[in-house]
Amino acid sequence: MGGLTVYGALHQHLPRERFVYLGDTARVPYGTKSLSTVERYAVENARFLEARGIKLLVVACNTVSALALPAIRKALKIDVMGVIEPGARAAVQASHESSNKRIGVIATESTVQSGAYTKEISRIGPEALVIERACPLFVPLAEEGWAETDVASAVAQIYLDDFGSHNIQTLVLGCTHYPILKRVIRQTIGEQVRLIDSGEAAAGEIKSLLESRGLARAARQAGAHEHHLCDDQDNFYVTDAADRFARVAERFLGSKLAHLEAVEI
Amino acid sequence: MGGLTVYGALHQHLPRERFVYLGDTARVPYGTKSLSTVERYAVENARFLEARGIKLLVVACNTVSALALPAIRKALKIDVMGVIEPGARAAVQASHESSNKRIGVIATESTVQSGAYTKEISRIGPEALVIERACPLFVPLAEEGWAETDVASAVAQIYLDDFGSHNIQTLVLGCTHYPILKRVIRQTIGEQVRLIDSGEAAAGEIKSLLESRGLARAARQAGAHEHHLCDDQDNFYVTDAADRFARVAERFLGSKLAHLEAVEI
Numbered sequence: 001m002g003g004l005t006v007y008g009a010l011h012q013h014l015p016r017e018r019f020v021y022l023g024d025t026a027r028v029p030y031g032t033k034s035l036s037t038v039e040r041y042a043v044e045n046a047r048f049l050e051a052r053g054i055k056l057l058v059v060a061c062n063t064v065s066a067l068a069l070p071a072i073r074k075a076l077k078i079d080v081m082g083v084i085e086p087g088a089r090a091a092v093q094a095s096h097e098s099s100n101k102r103i104g105v106i107a108t109e110s111t112v113q114s115g116a117y118t119k120e121i122s123r124i125g126p127e128a129l130v131i132e133r134a135c136p137l138f139v140p141l142a143e144e145g146w147a148e149t150d151v152a153s154a155v156a157q158i159y160l161d162d163f164g165s166h167n168i169q170t171l172v173l174g175c176t177h178y179p180i181l182k183r184v185i186r187q188t189i190g191e192q193v194r195l196i197d198s199g200e201a202a203a204g205e206i207k208s209l210l211e212s213r214g215l216a217r218a219a220r221q222a223g224a225h226e227h228h229l230c231d232d233q234d235n236f237y238v239t240d241a242a243d244r245f246a247r248v249a250e251r252f253l254g255s256k257l258a259h260l261e262a263v264e265i
Numbered sequence: 266m267g268g269l270t271v272y273g274a275l276h277q278h279l280p281r282e283r284f285v286y287l288g289d290t291a292r293v294p295y296g297t298k299s300l301s302t303v304e305r306y307a308v309e310n311a312r313f314l315e316a317r318g319i320k321l322l323v324v325a326c327n328t329v330s331a332l333a334l335p336a337i338r339k340a341l342k343i344d345v346m347g348v349i350e351p352g353a354r355a356a357v358q359a360s361h362e363s364s365n366k367r368i369g370v371i372a373t374e375s376t377v378q379s380g381a382y383t384k385e386i387s388r389i390g391p392e393a394l395v396i397e398r399a400c401p402l403f404v405p406l407a408e409e410g411w412a413e414t415d416v417a418s419a420v421a422q423i424y425l426d427d428f429g430s431h432n433i434q435t436l437v438l439g440c441t442h443y444p445i446l447k448r449v450i451r452q453t454i455g456e457q458v459r460l461i462d463s464g465e466a467a468a469g470e471i472k473s474l475l476e477s478r479g480l481a482r483a484a485r486q487a488g489a490h491e492h493h494l495c496d497d498q499d500n501f502y503v504t505d506a507a508d509r510f511a512r513v514a515e516r517f518l519g520s521k522l523a524h525l526e527a528v529e530i
Contacts, residue, residue, distance in 0.1 A: 025297075025298075026292075026298060026299075026302050027291075027292055029294075032290075032506060032509060033290075033291060033505050033506055034291075034505050034506045034527075037291050037504075037505045136405055136408070136409055137402070137405050137406070137409060137411075137416075139405075140401055140402050140404075140405045141402070143401070144401055144402060146402075149423075150419060151402075151416060151419045151420055151423070154415060154416045155416055158414075158416070239302075240299050240302045241297060241298055241299045241302075244297060244374070262299075
């Protein structure tokens with residue numbers, strides 16, 4: 001459940017697996033909501049997907065991963081994987097390969113307020129210095145399809161300005177919308193900074209997890225297209241406004257969704 | 266229930282009245298939601314306020330007014346007033362005083378898709394030509410406090426560009442967040458265009474309605490401050506994240522809220 005960029009990364013890393021995706025479009029964005037509300041909505045969403053017979057739940061949203069992972073794990077019987085821990089691990093690893101241990105994190109207001117990235121990065125790499133910054137306009141910019149405009153550059157300049165003076169070498173894209181803005185972020189912050197896509201990092205770890213537990217799927221059914229960005233056998237559910245979601249999804253994934261259904265949660 | 270700019274206008278036009286305000290912060294923004302979801306949420310919110318003993322409900326949100334007014338009126342026993350009809354009426358009146366009958370409307374995606382302004386303006390002034398345009402980035406810009414930045418100017422340029430070539434003389438600010446951006450909108454579209462604030466228009470009509478029905482309040486209780494932008498005797502409810510709301514409210518109204526409470530709906 002969550003961001004489509006994570007679905008894209010999962011589909012690419014795990015072409016044999018089938019996915020059931022849920023986007024809670026009726027109640028997004030979560031990035032400005034409180035802990036108790038995010039927990040309540042996230043558990044409802046998680047139960048919806050568990051009831052569809054999934055073997056693993058990927059919480060493909062940084063805000064929900066930051067705020068509601070314990071509540072979801074308590075409510076579900078299956079494995080639950082978030083994006084914060086993999087993102088933090090990838091960032092610490094990248095910082096080990098760079099000239100300093102300064103790690104920047106950009107995310108929604110709620111994720112930054114939770115301090116989840118700082119906690120997780122400090123746990124994995126206590127020598128790291130973490131600087132977090134909320135970038136509320138990045139989500140609407142990505143959804144509007146303005147990633148490649150001068151407006152996106154101007155907004156990125158304002159949000160990323162401080163990171164330059166702190167001389168950070170690693171920057172975590174701590175919201176699943178932000179990879180859409182990767183080009184402008186890279187251009188603004190400079191080529192020398194390593195960008196960490198928490199969804200990509202999670203996809204890599206999920207692959208290992210499935211293999212180590214013997215949960216990985218052995219083969220594809222006939223008719224599956226492994227090389228598309230989006231799969232004909234995958235199911236997409238949204239809680240509202242399926243038309244708008246289909247438009248945004250096509251922009252994000254570069255192809256149309258075969259099975260998209262609106263449900264009430 | 267809805268936008269704080271409308272509360273500000275109501276408080277100014279009706280200094281003797283007391284207000285009970287509800288902001289559904291857990292589930293905003295409504296501007297990208299579907300008809301059935303907006304109806305469901307709006308009726309829940311309306312019932313919450315009716316249960317607090319109000320004499321009139323102001324639907325201070327263009328999206329809810331555009332989509333859910335019939336559903337709310339059916340569910341409630343008291344008078345219900347939206348912002349679309351007053352906004353449309355004020356726009357037609359302004360267009361009568363201008364050199365042409367072209368009226369522009371800027372609003373959320375859902376309001377534009379509903380066609381509510383075009384329908385209402387055409388009913389009141391059949392000779393008017395209405396051009397509607399969704400401006401999804403205006404709401405996050407206003408909430409981020411970036412109304413006076415170059416980014417706001419650049420975004421306004423893109424959204425308002427078409428209106429220039431259509432030579433419109435009247436522009437409806439069809440979202441209660443947009444008055445926050447009035448200065449940059451005026452600068453971009455030009456001084457010759459009359460800007461219609463639907464919340465202001467509604468406040469004027471509500472004053473007349475209360476007086477004509479004998480519902481207007483005669484006097485204030487002791488201790489009330491009539492000249493503040495926000496009143497000590499008014500009650501504010503939000504469905505989530507009261508801290509964030511208090512910050513945004515102070516930015517919008519220029520003063521702190523005395524009574525703010527988070528409730529679950």
